[in-house]
Amino acid sequence: MTHLPISNIKLHFRFLLVLSFSLFSFGISAQSNAREGIRQMVAAELEFAQFSAEKGTKNAFVNFLSDDAVDYEKGQPRNTKTFWQNRDFKGVLTWQPYFAEISDSGDLGYTVGNWQYHPSASSDKPTAFGTFSTFWKKQSNGAWKVVFDLGSTHTKPLDPYPGTITEAFSSFSSPLPKNQGIAERFVFMADHYYSKNAKTAVNPYEPHLSKNARLLYNGQVSVYGIKEATDFLSKKADKSLVFTGMKTTLASSGDLACVQGIVQTKGKYGSYFRIWKQESKGSWKIVLEVVNI
Structure with missing residues (x-):
């Protein structure tokens, strides 16, 4: 068994102490x-x-x-x-x-x-x-x-x-990569496939909604909560709506993003936006969806 010299142990301890303090200060x-x-x-x-x-x-x-x-x-x-x-x-x-x-x-x-x-x-x-x-x-x-x-x-x-x-x-923070466009593109594509899969998937909504999801739709008082939001989208969502994301804005902490764009159906046009929240590493959930058409 190899033993570290006392001086090395002290140095190692000081490093851990400084590291712990730095992480605490960052938090x-x-x-x-x-x-x-x-x-x-x-x-x-x-x-x-x-x-x-x-x-x-x-x-x-x-x-x-x-x-x-x-x-x-x-x-x-x-x-x-x-x-x-x-x-x-x-x-x-x-x-x-x-x-x-x-x-x-x-x-x-x-x-x-x-x-x-x-x-x-x-x-x-x-x-x-x-x-x-x-x-x-x-x-x-x-x-x-x-x-x-x-x-x-x-x-x-x-x-x-x-x-x-x-x-x-937010309970989770993920510093952005050097190329912020890559991170924004990831959220943009998550939004795109969410909209696309909503037309055909067996369970298209619940896996992508935060437990505190909130929906704003015309003619409907604000819907709040994952169960309520899932029920509303499953029973009342118009499957003919076509969503086209146009712009993504991402926080510098990498935990909150907005995708905004155009929604259309049968010659009618409107706007939408979704707020996506990274609740754990790589797991993005919708906390807000607003659709006006």
Whole structure:
């Protein structure tokens, strides 16, 4: 049996101690990034909503959209900020977020909540209702901007606005490879095959949904939970819908991604986006799906 010299043992122990401290510090730093990030993102969402109610919905979108935000009209991409700058929007949208989730790196996240449409001023009685989801990204200057915004329309929500915002964080972080495009392509293809297999697979939904999956579809109050989401998609999903992913955005921590694109059927066009979350190494699950057509 070989024995290490006392000096080598001490050196080895010091190395392990430094390594353990470094890993602990990295974990604390990541948690700090996420908590500060979600605080900033929620603050931006609340400011966005207040801006719309007080200064007009058009002004709010022009001020809070990122310069490179893209949405889709009749199957074609367009710059969302330019669209809102030229849009003659009547009435006022008000909204109240009740859920927010962020990446481990604290630079990418989304919010979900209720929205109402008022014909003239925010004080008017609302005439339309729905659920929204806004996808946010932290910019290089530290500001949070809207990258994509989409929602569903339905009757007035049966449950009252809870008055609080539930926050969710990632439990897994996977640093990106040197080529971020490879990681984004992986999520993009996962989204593509999920859409494709939904038409023919025996069990196309449940294996790909997070236990906290949330669905937003027109005419339907928000569906929440893997069982509820699986039941809804199995019984009510329109198998004629064709999904075409157009863009993938991935957090620098490699744990949260958004795939957005076009949905079409029988000459009708709309938009969709899915938030994918890496819950364990290589295992990506859908935490949010929004379809508007």
